[in-house]
Amino acid sequence: MSVFPQLGPGGFSQFPVTKRRRTRTVVNPAVDGTSIKLADPAGGSLEWRLEYRGLSDAELDNLQQFFSDMEGSLNGFTFLDPCGNLLAWSEELNNAVWHADPLLALTGGVTDAMGGSNGWHAVNSGGGPQSMIQTLNAPGGYIYCFSVYGQAAQATTISLLAGSQSVNRTVDTGWSRLSFAVVSDPTATSIAFGVQIPAGGAVDLFGPQVEAQPAASVYKTGTTGGVYEGARFQDDTITYTTTDVNRHSTTVNIFYADDL
Amino acid sequence: MATFPALKTKAVAQYPASKAIRFQNQVLRFVDGVEQRYRDSAGPLHRWLIALNELDESELAALEDFFATNEGQFESFSFTDPWDGQTYTNCSLAADEMDMIATGEMRAKTSLTVTENRG
Numbered sequence: 001m002s003v004f005p006q007l008g009p010g011g012f013s014q015f016p017v018t019k020r021r022r023t024r025t026v027v028n029p030a031v032d033g034t035s036i037k038l039a040d041p042a043g044g045s046l047e048w049r050l051e052y053r054g055l056s057d058a059e060l061d062n063l064q065q066f067f068s069d070m071e072g073s074l075n076g077f078t079f080l081d082p083c084g085n086l087l088a089w090s091e092e093l094n095n096a097v098w099h100a101d102p103l104l105a106l107t108g109g110v111t112d113a114m115g116g117s118n119g120w121h122a123v124n125s126g127g128g129p130q131s132m133i134q135t136l137n138a139p140g141g142y143i144y145c146f147s148v149y150g151q152a153a154q155a156t157t158i159s160l161l162a163g164s165q166s167v168n169r170t171v172d173t174g175w176s177r178l179s180f181a182v183v184s185d186p187t188a189t190s191i192a193f194g195v196q197i198p199a200g201g202a203v204d205l206f207g208p209q210v211e212a213q214p215a216a217s218v219y220k221t222g223t224t225g226g227v228y229e230g231a232r233f234q235d236d237t238i239t240y241t242t243t244d245v246n247r248h249s250t251t252v253n254i255f256y257a258d259d260l
Numbered sequence: 261m262a263t264f265p266a267l268k269t270k271a272v273a274q275y276p277a278s279k280a281i282r283f284q285n286q287v288l289r290f291v292d293g294v295e296q297r298y299r300d301s302a303g304p305l306h307r308w309l310i311a312l313n314e315l316d317e318s319e320l321a322a323l324e325d326f327f328a329t330n331e332g333q334f335e336s337f338s339f340t341d342p343w344d345g346q347t348y349t350n351c352s353l354a355a356d357e358m359d360m361i362a363t364g365e366m367r368a369k370t371s372l373t374v375t376e377n378r379g
Contacts, residue, residue: 015362015363015364015365015367016361016362016363016364017361017362018359018360018361018362019324019359019360019361019362020357020358020359020360021324021327021328021357021358021360022332022356022357022358023327023328023331023332023333023334023356023357024332024356025331025332025333025334025356027333032301032302032378032379033284033301033302033305033378033379034377034378034379035377035378037333037334037352038334039331039334039335041331044328044331083317083320083321083360083362084321084324085321114268114318217317217365218316218317218318218366219318220317220318220320220321221318221321221322221325222321222325223325223328223329224325224328
């Protein structure tokens with residue numbers, strides 16, 4: 001599936017970004033003031049309004065070409081939420097979306113870096129390194145930044161994983177944020193992010209986050225994830241204004257519906 | 261039961277905040293001009309407009325996650341009235357739509373309306 005292009009320096013959007021989330025609930029109000037509600041989980045949708053300023057010729061060409069390839073609103077593409085955490089269930093590391101190696105024990109309820117209790121204690125009781133990953137159906141060839149908060153009773157070196165690449169980072173006493181920016185394999189159709197803990201290691205983890213940009217931004221909790229396959233342009237027209245040499249502005253509206 | 265998320269400051273709302281109290285009364289007007297009024301509900305229902313500005317991405321994400329988890333107006337949750345601290349255990353969001361605008365880094369805004377449910 002085609003993928004919405006990143007801008008030159010990485011990232012998908014500029015400020016301001018407007019996002020609208022819709023759900024669908026059928027409500028049957030009764031005379032006594034009560035109501036019967038029925039949720040329609042498949043009836044949700046998302047919209048983004050991306051306003052670009054100061055685009056270079058190359059960036060505008062890239063965007064225009066992509067719009068033409070999609071034939072406006074006709075064809076779907078993969079869109080990575082510029083406002084959210086691409087990882088799903090970022091505070092439930094025992095959720096099925098996470099794959100933990102068998103000898104890695106995870107215990108929740110640890111006081112986290114934000115003062116809540118959403119941290120996790122990870123203990124590797126095995127004789128070799130054990131990892132915990134989440135695989136995203138995100139495009140290859142993009143810049144991603146994986147970040148996670150970590151702390152340990154004694155300094156421990158863990159590996160941050162991003163596809164086939166990894167980097168060692170030291171987890172100290174007290175929460176610190178570890179990050180790893182990569183350009184993913186251009187031929188990959190998915191990419192796994194996670195941490196690898198050495199044999200006998202024990203660390204606290206909180207707030208894993210993946211963003212399609214070169215550096216980590218403020219941690220954002222999320223259950224839904226931020227990879228949307230089958231998103232579309234909302235309009236059949238793209239209008240742009242050239243404000244100077246090699247400077248252009250335009251606005252695009254992206255639409256994603258669960259049932260499309 | 262879920263609870264409406266607080267900001268990092270532990271506050272639920274910012275100024276300007278709006279609150280409405282709604283009764284449901286019926287009026288019968290007779291030919292001679294007199295009226296008879298009666299209560300058509302068990303008591304008042306409350307409604308709060310929570311307009312939030314200058315949110316950071318983390319706070320906005322927590323609110324969006326709350327909206328998604330509640331499936332808009334479908335699920336009920338507990339809400340503590342920021343005016344008097346009273347907790348209303350059966351509340352829900354009033355709409356199936358949430359708009360979020362990020363105007364800059366750590367400068368986002370959104371608004372949600374919380375409504376008290378009957379029963």
